[in-house]
Each structure stands twice: as structure tokens, then as C-alpha cells.
Amino acid sequence: MNDSIINNVAHTSAGERFLRYVQVDTQSDPGSATCPSTEKQRDLGKMLVDELLAIGITDAHLDDYGYVYATIPANSDKAVPVICFCSHMDTSPDCSGTHVKPVIHRNYRGDDIVLPDDSTVVIRPSEHPDLRNQLGNDIITASGATLLGADDKAGIAAIMAAAEVLMNHPEIKHGTLKILFTPDEEIGRGVDKVNLAKLGADFAYTIDGETAGSIEDETFSADGVTVIINGVSVHPGFAKGKLQSALKIAAEVINALPKDRLSPETTSNREGFVHPVSINGGVEQVTIDFIVRDFVDNQLETHEQELEDIVKAVIARYPSCSYQFQVKEQYRNMKQVLDQYPQIMEVGLEAIRRAGMQPIRRSIRGGTDGSRLSFMGLPCPNIFAGGHAFHGKQEWVSVQDMERTVRTILHIAALWEERT
Numbered sequence: 552m553n554d555s556i557i558n559n560v561a562h563t564s565a566g567e568r569f570l571r572y573v574q575v576d577t578q579s580d581p582g583s584a585t586c587p588s589t590e591k592q593r594d595l596g597k598m599l600v601d602e603l604l605a606i607g608i609t610d611a612h613l614d615d616y617g618y619v620y621a622t623i624p625a626n627s628d629k630a631v632p633v634i635c636f637c638s639h640m641d642t643s644p645d646c647s648g649t650h651v652k653p654v655i656h657r658n659y660r661g662d663d664i665v666l667p668d669d670s671t672v673v674i675r676p677s678e679h680p681d682l683r684n685q686l687g688n689d690i691i692t693a694s695g696a697t698l699l700g701a702d703d704k705a706g707i708a709a710i711m712a713a714a715e716v717l718m719n720h721p722e723i724k725h726g727t728l729k730i731l732f733t734p735d736e737e738i739g740r741g742v743d744k745v746n747l748a749k750l751g752a753d754f755a756y757t758i759d760g761e762t763a764g765s766i767e768d769e770t771f772s773a774d775g776v777t778v779i780i781n782g783v784s785v786h787p788g789f790a791k792g793k794l795q796s797a798l799k800i801a802a803e804v805i806n807a808l809p810k811d812r813l814s815p816e817t818t819s820n821r822e823g824f825v826h827p828v829s830i831n832g833g834v835e836q837v838t839i840d841f842i843v844r845d846f847v848d849n850q851l852e853t854h855e856q857e858l859e860d861i862v863k864a865v866i867a868r869y870p871s872c873s874y875q876f877q878v879k880e881q882y883r884n885m886k887q888v889l890d891q892y893p894q895i896m897e898v899g900l901e902a903i904r905r906a907g908m909q910p911i912r913r914s915i916r917g918g919t920d921g922s923r924l925s926f927m928g929l930p931c932p933n934i935f936a937g938g939h940a941f942h943g944k945q946e947w948v949s950v951q952d953m954e955r956t957v958r959t960i961l962h963i964a965a966l967w968e969e970r971t
Contacts, residue, residue: 577594579734581644586740603619620731623727635931639741648700659949661683669944681762689950702941706936736919747929757924760935769889770919771915776843780804782872798834808825813857821914823854828840
């Protein structure tokens, strides 16, 4: 019964909600020490709470740290595990999210999409092969001046639309469902202040993936490495034979990194990398921040040792100088946790099938809130939200793919009840 009801929900509010949400600027700020890192993320949080209350979810609220919590009560007599659906409200600092103007390209016919506010921004099927699966669909882009925000407002819109369907269709049987919207995921702090005891979920699904039908149970494991170069500063007028510039030494370190491997631009699939992301300082001292990524934990140590060997070799040429090498764990491959709970993925895969798609099981060359949630005691794979080309002006999503996400969420909720 649930399947026929869910698949007969031809249209939901996902597209209309998405168009509203992307116009709220929620860009996070890695330089801020507050939570949320930007107050404007609360603007979307308040909107979402109001909309959740309006559809009858009585406990929806925004907490002091900018997290949105809500509960869809069970309508089944079974002791169904409590399932959470999670998406993040912030958009990436990499590209402006101010004054986003969404544009709908209806009945897409397979041509290049030229964005109206900047004709140099062109979304080409040759560069975005998933567009070839969108013939006849309605594509949403930004105008060319900003990112779109499908990462992850497409996920939010799908969860909100699914919640509305569930509240209006009590004949779809399900256990207790939790909704969690987080701030600051894009800067690695998405679950820093989450209250898992208050959330009260057994398992979760982030709705933060890409291609329709995809489900991900594996992420990179991730470390951050900080290299501090201590140089010798001398007045440049009297520097001969004495000055040893930390800036130039840092440049040598970066230049000595492998050119044909171990970098984001030269790796794919399951290959890891070492990536310098920022450099700050002057002649006396320079700090270089790296991110180190691999699917296998002990490979992180291998990459870090290679990086430190490079630093040592460069510093050896400057006997009056020194360095510090600091490693900080960021997150670990969530597959280590999810493999202990195979039923979570089994339900996700079957939900995608029942929503009319062939599941695509993938690994993420990155991380999600689910990576850390899994190791915090809330096992959490990642489901597609339909967005593409995240963090830039070419970002796009189709309305029909968001509708597929809604149906997948509904099937997940129903399947947990059915299989209990």
C-alpha cells in the first residue's frame, strides 16, 4: 500500500521550496569562531522552523547554535527504529552566495546553458555528462553571478517536501522520524554542537549527494597538517649570508610536492592526495596548511611521512632554520561504522529501487556530516539530492531529480516500518 501511495505522489513542493531557500544567503565563514559561523544562517533556520510548524510538526525549533530539530511522530504500533534525515543549511565560502537569482530552464533539450548575468558562464553537456539524462526536465541554475546553493538546499527542500507528504498522508506507515538541519558543514563544523541525546535517533541518512539514484557509504578519511617554517629575519640592507626567508623556504616546500601524483588535480577514484590550502606569514615565520585524504587510514600516515620528508629535505639546506609538523585528525571513513549495520544500506538501496531507479553505490572523494555522525554513534550514509557542480557558478539541479529524492526519503521511512 505504501509503495503505490508514494509513487503516485506526482508532484511535491520540493521545487518551489528550493527556489525560496536558495535566495537566503547562508554562506559560512571559516574565519569565524562562533556557531553558527555566520548569523545569516539563522535566517534560513527560522524560515524552516516556521514552515515545519505550519505543516503540523509541533516540536520544530532552532537552538542556540543554529541547528533545526523536528519530529514527525510515528503512526505505526511497531517498535520501529528512529530514523533521522539530515541536510546542511550553509553554502560554500568558495563562491558568493549573496543575492542568488535562480533561473528555471524548462523542458531542457540538451543544449548548452548560457547563464543570463554572465554569458561566459556556460554549462555544457560535454563537461557535465549528467545533463544528458535530463532531457525534458526542468533545470535550475543561478544567474551566473553566484553559486546556486543546491549543496545542500536541494537536500533541505526534499526533506521538507517529504515531511509535508507524510503529515498529509497518515496512510503511509512509518516509525518516529527526526529532522536535523545543520550549520557550517562546508567548513567542517557541521556536527560540532549537535545534541544527539536530544535528537534521539538510531540511524540517519544525510541527503547531500549528487546524481539521482546514488547512495554513498564510504568517504575519505581526513587529516589536517600544519607546517610551520621558522626562518631567520635580518634587515635586507645587511642580509648577505644571514637572511633565510621562511617565505622562500615555504615556496620550495610547495614546489617540491609531486607534480604527477598525490594531488587533487592528478588523482581520481580511490587515490588519495596531499593538498596545500593556505599559506600565511612573512620572512620570520610561515604557516602552510594542508589537507591529507585517503580511503585507507594507514595511507594517511604514508602520505604525511612523505610530506614531512619533503619538508626535512628542504630545511636541511637552511641549517639556521627549523620547522614544526602538526597533524590533526578531521574525520574517518564512515564505511568502518556502516559495515556493522548492513540494514541501513539495504533499506537505502531498496528505497531507490522502489522510487524507480537503479541504485548507484558510490564512495565520496570528500566527507559529509554523516562521516562524523557515524563515529559519534549515529550511523549515517549519504543519499543523492540531485545537485551537480557544487561550489561554483555552474551549479545546477533538476526539479525532477529533487522529486526522486522526495520519493526515496518516503520509501526509506516506509521500509523501516515494513521491515520491523
